[in-house]
Amino acid sequence: MLGTYLPILLVVLIAIIFGLVALTFSSLIGPKKKTALKLSPYESGCAPVGTARERFSIKFYLIAMLFILFDIEAVFLYPWAILYKKLGVFGLVEMGVFVVILFVGYIYVWKKGALEWE
Amino acid sequence: MEQIIFYILAAVAVIGTVLAISEKHPVHAILYLVTSLFAVAVVFYLLMAPLVAVFEVILYAGAIMVLFLFVIMMLDLGHPEKGFSPHWREWLPALLLSLVSIASLVMVIVSRHSQLAVPAAQSIPIREVSRRLFQGHGVAVELISLQLLFALVGALYLGKQQASSPGLPPSSAPERVSGSEEKSP
Amino acid sequence: MGIEILGLPMMYYIAMVAKVLVAFLFVLLTVAYATYAERKIIGHMQVRLGPMRTGWHGLLQPIADGLKLFFKEEIIPSQASTFAFLIAPVIALVPAFMTFAVIPFGGVIEVAGYKIPLQVASYIDVASGKVYDVNVGVLYILAMSSLGVYGIVLAGWASNSKYSLMGGLRASAQLISYELSAGLAIVSVFMLSQTLSLNEIVNQQSSFNGLGWYIFKQPLAAFLFFICSIAEINRTPFDLPEAETELVSGFCTEYSSMKYAMFFMAEYANMITVCALTTTLFLGGWNGPFATVFPLLGLVYFVAKVYFLIFFCMWIRATLPRYRYDQLMHLGWKVLLPISLVNIVVTGIIGYFIK
Numbered sequence: 238m239l240g241t242y243l244p245i246l247l248v249v250l251i252a253i254i255f256g257l258v259a260l261t262f263s264s265l266i267g268p269k270k271k272t273a274l275k276l277s278p279y280e281s282g283c284a285p286v287g288t289a290r291e292r293f294s295i296k297f298y299l300i301a302m303l304f305i306l307f308d309i310e311a312v313f314l315y316p317w318a319i320l321y322k323k324l325g326v327f328g329l330v331e332m333g334v335f336v337v338i339l340f341v342g343y344i345y346v347w348k349k350g351a352l353e354w355e
Numbered sequence: 356m357e358q359i360i361f362y363i364l365a366a367v368a369v370i371g372t373v374l375a376i377s378e379k380h381p382v383h384a385i386l387y388l389v390t391s392l393f394a395v396a397v398v399f400y401l402l403m404a405p406l407v408a409v410f411e412v413i414l415y416a417g418a419i420m421v422l423f424l425f426v427i428m429m430l431d432l433g434h435p436e437k438g439f440s441p442h443w444r445e446w447l448p449a450l451l452l453s454l455v456s457i458a459s460l461v462m463v464i465v466s467r468h469s470q471l472a473v474p475a476a477q478s479i480p481i482r483e484v485s486r487r488l489f490q491g492h493g494v495a496v497e498l499i500s501l502q503l504l505f506a507l508v509g510a511l512y513l514g515k516q517q518a519s520s521p522g523l524p525p526s527s528a529p530e531r532v533s534g535s536e537e538k539s540p
Numbered sequence: 541m542g543i544e545i546l547g548l549p550m551m552y553y554i555a556m557v558a559k560v561l562v563a564f565l566f567v568l569l570t571v572a573y574a575t576y577a578e579r580k581i582i583g584h585m586q587v588r589l590g591p592m593r594t595g596w597h598g599l600l601q602p603i604a605d606g607l608k609l610f611f612k613e614e615i616i617p618s619q620a621s622t623f624a625f626l627i628a629p630v631i632a633l634v635p636a637f638m639t640f641a642v643i644p645f646g647g648v649i650e651v652a653g654y655k656i657p658l659q660v661a662s663y664i665d666v667a668s669g670k671v672y673d674v675n676v677g678v679l680y681i682l683a684m685s686s687l688g689v690y691g692i693v694l695a696g697w698a699s700n701s702k703y704s705l706m707g708g709l710r711a712s713a714q715l716i717s718y719e720l721s722a723g724l725a726i727v728s729v730f731m732l733s734q735t736l737s738l739n740e741i742v743n744q745q746s747s748f749n750g751l752g753w754y755i756f757k758q759p760l761a762a763f764l765f766f767i768c769s770i771a772e773i774n775r776t777p778f779d780l781p782e783a784e785t786e787l788v789s790g791f792c793t794e795y796s797s798m799k800y801a802m803f804f805m806a807e808y809a810n811m812i813t814v815c816a817l818t819t820t821l822f823l824g825g826w827n828g829p830f831a832t833v834f835p836l837l838g839l840v841y842f843v844a845k846v847y848f849l850i851f852f853c854m855w856i857r858a859t860l861p862r863y864r865y866d867q868l869m870h871l872g873w874k875v876l877l878p879i880s881l882v883n884i885v886v887t888g889i890i891g892y893f894i895k
Contacts, residue, residue, distance in 0.1 A: 240548055240663030241674050242400060244556050245641045251564060252637040256630040256802065263798030264614045295514050297713055298429060301422040302510035304716040306503050308418045311723045312410050315679060316485030318730035321888060324489055329888055331493050335500040336881060342507040351511055352873045354866035382624060409679040417686025421716060428697055481675060481736060
């Protein structure tokens, strides 16, 4: 086990160091002539109106929720997939029922119009 | 070596969680929570449970936390830095409950130590995990699928309600999902 | 060679550091020259020349670009949340580099009497000669790519600019939608391989000099996976988050200098990852004629296949127009998701009858 995860830790370390060093150096080297206008958010050259921290569409909440649910389904499919030849008919039917139940939910969500973007 | 890595990761997880609770800015709190979950995932890997480790990252850090982030951004909490901290009386129940759980943890550790029966962690092949899950707990798997269906319908109705009357925050729907997940390997 | 640290021979550590550094440099160089190749290839496809001034046929262009970005002024917008704004590019970059650790890019080579498997996160048991790698390799890559969403959504949120926020939100919604279909598409590969280890998946595709590749057994899954991956890394025709006609530059509108470069690097590193993963899962990895006899030839095959897929991505960019956002979500949720589910069911039934 040690032999397989040690290189990953090394890669993480190098990637983080690389990122931080690049950030620090460029902020040290670059010019610093800041003006209030330069630091204001970009809005096509006009003066910024209001704030960006506004409520946004509920659609994104729904998408994230559906993503979690189907992700859990996928998570159950992975261990099943690597063993399904050994599990035989029982495994096939078991997973078939699992998928069909969720597919019913998927069709329900579709019919209710949750997947529509206007 | 593994013990050193374990203690570093455990420290990261605990500090991350404490910061996630004490941080007033919700988005920063989520960042700390993700760090903590990630550290816990690596601890699972060290404990020879790679499947659990990967699922922890995919589901908790990669999916549920994204939902939390979306919800927090959606609610637009304004300037939470200026918010008030809860009164000590509101802390009291939480403090009491955490004391109980810490006390039981200590008791478990002490009783384990006297028995001296901590077997060395053994790597279980992934196929063995899935064989046990799908042959031994077939009904549970189907129940989880039903639970996911309920959650799907529930999420849909929360989302629908939201569209007609903006202002109500979506309640904690993911709880049911995370609860069902804990039964897996 | 007799010294051992923590149960592993000294040579293991030397090989590990060497492999990590070589892989890292390979990715960095490929990222740099992929930007050049993209401009050159698309230029020639549109009957232009592309960059010509810096160096012979513009060969020094990536270095010039990099230096320019390095010396640019770093701007942190006054309304931005500084901490999240600074940390977002690093969060985007680190998972992009982490994925390379598990991809096998060659067979086992022998250096100074010690066998080294050409895969960063692996080691060889000297006694049995068996190569061990991360036994959940593919899921590790999926986990890392699911962390990539934080860089984007944080960048959009922390900038506190309307374009950035919209870009970040769109990008993250797109990313999670297509990640789902990609994750379901590769389930059918696991059903064939019966393992999650990338090393074994490559070994199983070594038969019949190319005819054992999974792209021939699972063409639909390969197609789905590649489409979803292109969408996941926000490339044309799915580059909605950076649709400059409506969102300026998406989530990195407010970013400048090295921080902007890091998002750029993360995007190209992700493209290389996706191409390498597609090669490993469907195109037989480093397999090819005589690859088992001459392990270095396997390395050449692997790089050639990855570069071909990168070229393919650029070709797509030069050919196809961009999707509209509702069309994009429609494609992901109503077309690709059901097809990948049906593909799993069909594979399961056929696989049961064929054995």
